[in-house]
Amino acid sequence: MQVSIEDHLPTSQLDEASEALEELAGVLADDLSLSDALQQLAESASKVIPDAEDISVTVVHPDGSAETAGATDRRVVVIDQDQYAAGDGPCLEAARTLRPVRATVREGRERWPDFARAAEGVGVRAYLSAPIVIEEQVLGALNLFSTDESAFDPFDEALLRLFTTAASTAITGFRRNERSRALIAHLERALGSRAEIDQAKGVLMAAHGISAAEAFSRLVEESQRHNTKLRDVAGNLLASVRKP
Structure with missing residues (x-):
């Protein structure tokens, strides 16, 4: 069943989400670097999604390599980097399957030991990652972190989809501009x-x-x-x- 944000979130929180997205739209319209735009996106999402204590944005490059292009705290970048090094983890699985992935450290110890070890090291207990996709092309993933193992429900996931759409716009626009700049230089x-x-x-x-x-x-x-x-x-x- 489709989760309706409007039916389940307080009006005040919907107002906060609306304001954050309007502010974000203005930022993305500016001529920012990709890292600056995605950093702003991560910070905007952290204000709106209650359970998200920290947020990171993974960008998957055309050659398959991945990097963290924005994060609200450097400590969670370690979790992402361990996933990239291992070539697996909830972040990369979300990008690979094109579906949101929720994981806890306890659940992940056997399946993603590198992720679980890094998460435990910085006190993260729950993790939610959603793919950033446009026209079935994987652009990356938006990742939420919490120290509460029970964090993240379907409504957090619904809110997260709003921000993955914004991230898709930012990354696609940046790559289009990058191609245009390369063509002009040529x-x-x-x-x-x-x-x-x-x-x-x-x-x-x-x-x-x-x-x-x-x-x-x-x-x-x-x-x-x-x-x-x-x-x-x-x-x-x-x-x-x-x-x-």
Whole structure:
């Protein structure tokens, strides 16, 4: 049965959740780094989800590696890192199965010994992790920590889904912007190369009284003869004529 947040949470808590999400939407609209945006997301979630004493955000990279990109306390990062090192744990299972995973230290001792050991080391007794997914692509997981073994119920999970949606938006937007910046940089390099090649053509045309097509052909021949990129041939030619 679908859990309805509105039916089970006090009005005051719904207001807090609404305010936190509005504040978060404003933050995500700013041109922040991914780590700053996810740090803000973790802090916003910690204000709204009552049982969450600490929160971390796991980002799963395209190559399968994972890292903690935001956390409300450095001590819980140790728990995440031990899971990454072991290649298993409730955080990674949530990302792998695309389903929320609730775990206690007692339950996890046999199944995830590295997780249980790290959690016990910092006093964490209960853990809830939900996947951050968009269009069936795993982006990471949002992780809740508590020193109370009975913490986290279906309503915490329902609240958590609101924040995983916000995290999906942040990570997707960052990666889209990152690709755009890479494309712009590539275009800038291409335009710079074109400008150097045109200048080199002009030098050859002036020096040898040849056409633009002949000048370009000479640059290409030089590039092929020495197995060197055309822009490097043009750059070397320009550097040689600029020398005093």
